[in-house]
Structure formats: C-alpha cells, structure tokens
Amino acid sequence: MKQQNNAKAMPQGKPMEHPAGRPKVKAGVLKRLLGMLVKFYPVLVPMTVVCILFTAIASAIPAVFLQKVTELIETWQEIAVTQQLSAADAWKQASAEILPQIIFLAAMYALSLVTITLDTQLTAYITQGFLCKMRRTMFERMQNLPIKYFDTHKHGDIMSYYTNDIDTLRQLVAQSIPTMLRSSIIVLSVLFIMFYYSIWLTLLLFVGVLFMMLVTKKIGGGSAKYFLRLQKSVARIEGFVQEMMNGQKVVKVFCHEDECIEDFDEINEALFEESYRANANANMLGPILMNIGNVMYVIVAMVGGLILVTGAPNFSISGLPFGVDIIVPFLSMTKQFTGNINQVSQQINSIVMGMAGAERIFELMDQVPEVDDGYVTLVNAKIAPDGTVTETVERTGQWAWKHPHSADGSVTYTPLCGDVRMVEVDFAYEEGKNVLHDVTLYAEPGQKVAFVGATGAGKTTITNLINRFYDIADGKVRYDGININKIKKSDLRRSLGIVLQETNLFTGTVMDNIRYGKLDATDEECIRAAKLAGADDFITRLPGGYETELTNNGANLSQGQRQLIAIARAAVADPPVMILDEATSSIDTRTEAIVQKGMDALMKGRTVFVIAHRLSTVRNSDVIMVLDHGRIIERGDHQHLIDQKGQYYQLYTGAFELE
C-alpha cells in the first residue's frame, strides 16, 4: 500500500527505542486518541459504544435462557416419566413453558442483530472518517511547519506517518478498540451471570483466568516486543535495498553482484530471525489460550459433577440449587469467558503497534508551527502620478505594502518595488555554528545580484533569509524599507519568485504546473510566461502540448525541460523580486545560450538574485558577490572583479574548484 518514489527516501527508521522488556503503552496517548475520536464524532461514537454495549450484553444473556430451557427440559423429562405422559402430551405441555423462553430469546437476538449491524456499520464509517480527519489534520499541521522541519527530517520518515502509522491506527480504531470494549463487557456480564448461578465455580474460573493473563503477558508481551524489533529490521532492509537499487548500474559495472548478495543475505537472515520470533509468539498465543480454556471447561465440568455427586450445597446469588441445569449454561459461559479473554489477548500486538503509531503521529502534530506575526500586507493599489497610493479591490497590476501603525492607528502605503537590503546579518542553522558572518548587501529595484562561491559558502542561505524560510540571528533585512519581520510571510513570499536547482513539478498537466505560480492566470498568461522562459518551443512539441500530463515529478521530461517549466512557473507569478538558485544548471550550454534571451527578458525590470556555478550565467550581473565560508570576500561587477585579480579571477580562469 506504500509506494516510495523518492529516490532520496531513507529507510523508515523509527524512533521507537524500547528498553529491553515489555513495551509500555502510554496512557496519555490512548487518552488523547480517544479524546480526538469523541471530539470528531460526539454523537456517533457514544452511539456506537451503546450499540456495542447492547450487542455484548445480548450475547451474554443467552446463557440465562439456555439455563432456563435446560431446566425446563430436565423438569419435563422427569414429569413425563413420573406422570407417564405420552410424548406428544409432554411436549404440548412443556412447549407452553419452553416456547415463550425461546421466542423471547429470538426477539432478543433480532434486536441485537439490529444493534450489531449498526455497530459494525458505524465502526466502518467512524474509522474511515477518523483516519481521513487525522490525515487532514496531519497534512494541515505539516503545511504550517517551517522549512527547517523538512530540512532536518528524512522524507521517508515523514512519509511513514502517512502510511505505516496511519495503518496501525486503522487497525486500532477499527478492530482493537471495539474488540476490547465488546469483550470486556461480555466478560463482565458473563461474570455477573456466573456469580448469579454459582460462586464456587466462578472462583474456580478466576484462578484459570489469572493463569491465562500470566500467559498472555509472557507470550503476548514477547510477541509485541519482537514485532517492534521486526519493524526496525524491515526499515534496515528497506534502506539497504534502496541504496543498492539506486546504485544497481554501478554494481554491474564493477561485477559486484555476488558481494551485494552476500551483504543482503546477512540482513535478510536477521530479518528472518525477528520475523519468525514475532510470528511464532503471536501464533502460539491463540491455541495455548484456547486450550487452557478447554482445560478449564473440563475442570469446571468435573468440579461441577463432583459437587453434584457429593451433593455439596450451592452458594450463589440466585440461591438456585445445584444441578445439571446450572452446569450446562455454566460450561457454555466458561467457553464464552475464555474465548473473549483470548480475543482481547489477540489484540495486544495491534494495540502496542497502534500506540507507537499514534505516539509518532502526535509527535508530528505537536511540532511547533511556523509563526507568522507579520502585519504588513500586500494589497492591490493604484498609484497616482503624484505618488499617492490608494488601495483597490480589483487587480491593477500594481501592488503596495499596507502598513498599519499600532501607535496612532494610521495606515501607510508603500509601493512594491523590490528593493532588498541586508545589513550586518549573522545567521546560524545550529546554535553556535554561524554560517553567515556580517553580510551586508543592497539590491536596488531592477538590479541583478549574483552569488558565487563553493558549496557551503552560504549562497542559498542568504536567499533562505530573504524569503524567511529561516529567520536571521542578528542584523537587519529590509524589503522596500520595511523590516521583513513585520511583513506577513505569505505576502512576502508572494512578492518573491523562486526557481530552485532541484526542480519539483506536480502531478497534473504542464499548464497546471505553470499556473501554480498564479492560480487565476488565464491560459494565455501561462503561454506567455512559457514563451518568456523559452519553454514554449519544447512544450508545443510534447505529444499533448500544454495539456500533457506530468507524473512522478515530470519523469518523462529531461532535467533541463523541467527547469524551463519551473522558470515559466515563476514568470507567470510576475513577482518584482526573483531568486534563481542554480536555475539553469541542468540546461546544457548550447541550450542555455538559446534561452538566455528569454532569461534576460524575464529578469528585466526585476530585482534578481542569481546563484550559479556557471560563471557565464552571472557575468552580466550588476553586482557579483564572492562568498567564502559565510563571508562576502569580494564584490563588484565582472570587469571590476577580473581586474582585481582575486578569487573571482581565479575561479574564472579555472584555477579553482567550485564545489
């Protein structure tokens, strides 16, 4: 049910470290889960519980009727013998008493059929509804998490919340919880009835139950422990296989197949060990408990017989004398009783796994979301010739920052121009490890600013700060003169176009993908943007043109084509500021030369931040910043830097390795 299409997806190593011994089920997790269940379905959940309650009691009650019928049979058999009634007469008289009992029982059954249908249908409905809501809640929470979360968590791990963990919840809600509920009610009602008939026999049963619980704890607990370990082994083999499948061609080139098989066998063997231990424990628990139940059945029958033979007095709530009419229903209750305990014990694995899954899901839900306390918003505006800005509702193509001042309640409007300034900015992803030191830069509207430097020099980090994927530690960042911390994040990002090296397209048509930049763009606007990006040419040659369906991140396109679509996507948004992070790295030099014109057209009139390995891409920038270990070591235009004969010059002449 789970597909992993992400080449980078890592094994789903789960943080489920349990110390040796039985895994603990945390009460808080269960409480929270049940709380959510009730909150989502405040009417249906109690209704289902009532239905289950009724069904459970209905399935415990027959014992009473069985006892009565048996008693009646006994009595009438005797009467028939002593009064020497004919068979027909005996039945005629007996049925007058027996039939009402059976009819009443049938009525009870009919009613319980209704509740059982309701209960199972409702459970199916609630389970799916609950899972759907959980998925949506998870997804919505996830959307609000900062980029940092995605940078620090493996995609495979995030995915397993939606696949593995949700699956364990499904088992829990659809099966384990109802079964536990039903079985415990049955056990309780049966217990009550048993006490009603005979306390001696019930106490005897108690001893047996204690024993069963002990066995469950031992074997069931062991099985749960192994199942959790099994999951880890599965994650390990998944990781190994993933790496090998990705590198399969390298394996072939080095004729390394046999060695790989050896390594695989080792991991496979370990998985086998865990798998058979976990399953053996789980498989053995059922028959063992069932037969302990059988033994108890026999013991109850024998002790019952013993009491009957010796004529020991019965001791019960009902005060009924001891007889076969008590033993028979008691025996069937014994069976029901042990059967239900068996049922409960079978749920142990799914409960332990479900709780572990729920715990992880709550972990995701409890992540601190990205805070957005900006209050400066982006609005459509009309700018009069004299420079006064007025807010409008309709799209004018002109934008302004609406800046309410809390001090005097006034509102000022600043036209959106795309002026970005950073002053003495320091930044660290991890406390104490600064990756940017004292970075100062000015990008005036319409300027092209390039960043050059080795991997890890901090080029992408600077752009991460401009769109506030991360927040600066020290210094100032100003956008059109406004502190970017005051700008609402979504509005800030709306004003920035971004094209990344790693192109991500969505499932849908090419047109849909371009329109992602501006959801209300017309087809014409999208096509114009594609033309601007130089993508129109190849798109029209695709089998379906703009309506070609892209799947699996545009797997049917080349990397360069994907980048062109991503550029068109940014172009349609028509933002005043653009960030091109290695946006043309996969377009070969010849093609790049062809799209260069489009790129130039695209950049015209915008403030552009360019990051590129290829120096030809950045050569015509207004300012080039050379970064080294988080510091700007050189700045100036191409000619200036070449004349300076510093780092840039050396890079340019190929004397240095850019990594």
Added chain:
Amino acid sequence: MLKRLAKCVREYKIYVILTLIFIVGEAVIETLIPFVTANLINDIKAGAEMSEILKTGGLLTVMAILSLCCGGIAGFTCAKASSGFSKNLRKDLFAKIQTYSFQNIDKFSSSSLVTRLTTDVSNVQMSFMMIIRTAIRSPLMLIFSVIMAFNMGGMLAMAFVVVIPVLAFGLIMIGRKAMPAFRAVFKKYDRLNESIEENVRAMRVVKGFSREEYEKEKFGASAENIRGDFTRAERIVALNTPLMQLCMYVNMVFILFMGSKLAITTAEIDVGHISAMLNYGMAILMALMMLSMIYVMITMSTESAKRIMAVLDEEPSMVSPANAVTEVKDGSIDFEGVSFKYSQKAQKFALADIDLHIKSGMTVGIIGGTGSSKSSLVQLIPRLYDVTEGAVKVGGVDVRKYDIDVLRDAVAMVLQKNLLFSGTIRENLQWGKADATDEEIREACKLAQADDFVMSFPDGYDTKIEQGGTNVSGGQKQRLCIARALLKKPKILILDDSTSAVDTKTDALIRAGFKSYIPETTKIIIAQRISSVEDADLILVMDNGRITEMGKHDELLRTSEIYREVFEQQTNGGDGNEAAE
C-alpha cells in the same frame, strides 16, 4: 503462479509439513472435545460414578493438552515456515535483480523494486501463513463438525444444512462486491500517498509560492474522496458480522427449539447433546468465516504476488555465452556498422551507422550536446547494452563472445550518475579490487588526485561515507569514483562526464597522470569542457546519435562548426569552469 511461488519454500518445506500435520491433529482433537464433553455432561446428569466422571474428565484434559501442544507447535512451525518462505522469496528476488542487465534495470524503477522486495513480500508472507494455518484447518473443522453433528444430533443437524449454504453464499457475495471496491481504493490510496510525498519533496516550492492553503484544500478534497470510497468498501465487508451472527442465532434458536422437543419426546437427544450441537454450530460457522477471510486475503495479495512474479519472470537480457573468451588481449576498440536503440519498440535509433577504430593506448575525447548519445556510445564497450546492428569489438573480439565479468573487469567505466555506497572510503575503493593493499589504494587515489583530500580527513581512508555520498563534495566524489575504477587496472578506462565538478587544474593533473602512469590503457573521456579533451589523440563530435566529425583539436577547430561554436562560447563566454554537478 502459486506453484512458482511455492518453490521458494525450499528448506522450510519440513516446517510446512509439520505445520499441516499438527494442525490436522489439533483440528481432530478439537472436534472430538465437544463430543466427549457431551458424554461427560450426560454422565454427570445421569449421576454416574465419580470414577467415571474423573475418567472422562481426565481424557478431556489430556485431549486439551494434546491440542495445546499441537496448536502451539503448529504456531511455531508455521511462523518458521512463513518467515523462511519470505526470506527465500526476498533472496531470490534480490539475486534475480543482480542478474539483470541494464536493459532489464531500465524497465523497473528502483522505488518499485524496493516496494516489491518489502511490502509485496510481506503481503505474500501473510497470505502464506494464513493459507497453511487455515486452508486445511477450516475445511477439516467444517467436515468433522458436520459429521460429528450428524452423528450426534441427527435431526438437529438439519439446521446446518440450511444455514451453511446461506452463509457461504452470503460471504461469497460480500467478498465479490467488496474486492473490486477495495482494489480501486488501494490504487487511490497509493496515489494519495504519492501526492503527499510530492508535496513533502516540493515543500520549498509550496512555501515559496505561499500555496499552503491551496495544497490543504487539494489534499482535503482527495482525502475526503478516498474516505467516501473506503467507507463504502469497508461497509460492505462489515456486513460479514451481522450475517454471521444471523446464521448463528437462527442456528441456536432452531437447536434449542428442536432440541427441547426431541429431548422431551424421544430418548435420543439429551441436554448434553444440545450443548455439544451449539458448540459444533459455532465451530462450523467460524470455519466458514475463516474461509471467507482467506478468500479475501488471497485476492488482496494476488496483486503483490503478480508484481513479485514479474521480477522473477523477467529474463536477464544478457548472459555470458558458452565457451566464452576469458581474456581481453589489449585495449583496442572497433565499432563496425553499429546501430543501437534502447528497446525493440523505440522508433528512433539512439546511435546510427557508427564506424570507429581506436588503437590500444589511445586517448579519445567525445564532445556533444545533451541527447547526442555520447553515453550510449561508450556503454556498448563494456556491453552494458547490446548493439541492435553491427558489432563492437574489444581486443579484436566481439564483446558478445567474452565472459561478461572478464570484459567488465577489463573495461572500467565511471558512470555519469556515479555513486558511492555507505561504508568507509576504503571499502568503497575496494569495489575496484577486493584485496587491494593500502599502497595500491593510495597509488590509485594519487593518480585520481584524491589522496590529498582523503588524507586531510581525520580518519583518512577510514572516513565513513554516508548513504548517497552526501558528506563529500561533488568533485571529491568524482575523483574517488575515478580511483575506484583505476584500481581495476583496466585495459580500457571510460570517464563519462566524470570530471565535471573537478576544477580545470586538477582535471589537467589527472589527465597528465593517465598519460605517464597508464599509457597502455585506452582512455575515453566524455566531457562538456573542451579543455578536458583538447589534448586527446582523437576527438569525436557527436550530434543526434551520429559521429559528425572526428580529428584532433586543431583540425576540428577548422572543420567542425559545432566544435568551434562550443569552443568559442567556452573561452570567450568565460565558461572556463563549468562545475555543474
């Protein structure tokens, strides 16, 4: 298909047989228990001797213990058998994939192979376990119980005659209706998860365009959609329980009614019988329920089984010939009228009419745009793919006549998509030569200009490489990959765009090293940078699957328009350093 899958049981066959034996034992005993119990109850009722009661009770206890042992052992052997089966299945799958040629590999995406090896195998394992545990047990229980019921209850057993077909029919109907619904849902469910993955991967785009709300809505809609379908499917299956209960209730009422009538009017039936009949009724219905569950399980895992079989059935498109040549004489390469396409169905030839002769020890450079089939050309040399027409010869012998391992040991290729594996640098390099000494490793690294930076790591050659080689830079990775290939001491060395992230100076040093230390080795270098190939003995210019020009640097500057264009762009355009990875 079942037969083929069953073959993977192999050494665990004994456990399967043991499981079956013990399960039959368990089933027999289990059906006998109610029979003996009925006697016990009747004994008690008849006021039999205490010794008699104890005797029957003792027998029952022994039976229960026996059944416990049988069930327990069966549970254990079954776990061993099914885990062993899945282990062998995974092993076979993995080994099979290792025999795949490049062409086979291209057919399956790596993520789909991972799914097949994990999720699909576990699905099949679950079904296998269910089958050996219940496929024999349930019908047995069914048959035994029916026989016993008729034996004991006579008329009372008539209830089953009516109820069993009704239940069986009902269960089949539910299964029939539910299966397609589930299959459709699972497909949608897969797609939903794919879209989540897509979203996670593209989070920067989503946030960059402030599309969080849009994504939430989109996801909400598809989640609700699936909820609807899923609920429908689950609700069909949920009918199983009431149906089962209905049958059980009808059964109980009938037995109670008829039982009491018979008990009073005749001497054949007694209270004990009634109780036993109720038990048999339960057993029969449970057996039917289990059978329907197996039916559902098997249908569900059929898809998984099919996907597994697709991997096992795939014929490796390339095997070493009989009487294969086991020695590569020298590093000469000849392409004779070679045409090539990636699959039979492809309309376009990736390579057409290639005639090319390279002498042993030559250095050959290849230049051309993306999609000009440079990689396709060199991949034919170590026989990663087979030619469609013509022949490729290495050392004067057609590559198809060599033992594949021998050929590939002689032809070292550094792939464009080069990879390091998790493990130490040393372990990675030993892929080239398993028993390479430290001196050999360092020598190769020096030649690939990798020794310096490796030695600068605190752990030197024992530095751990993370999965995907993320903790070394692109240029470092490329140099390590070259060193790994050099350790094979190949007769032919192919670098497929393998120095793109290496600076020009280092690049030149590497090439100079090749010239002086491995002069006999034929070197083929694919590059984007003219500077990487300009001193080659022969430069090929490729365009659209053909070699358009060949010659030395100076010649090509004069004769080839493409070459000159690229050269000018790189020198004047300042593209002296294209370090795109």
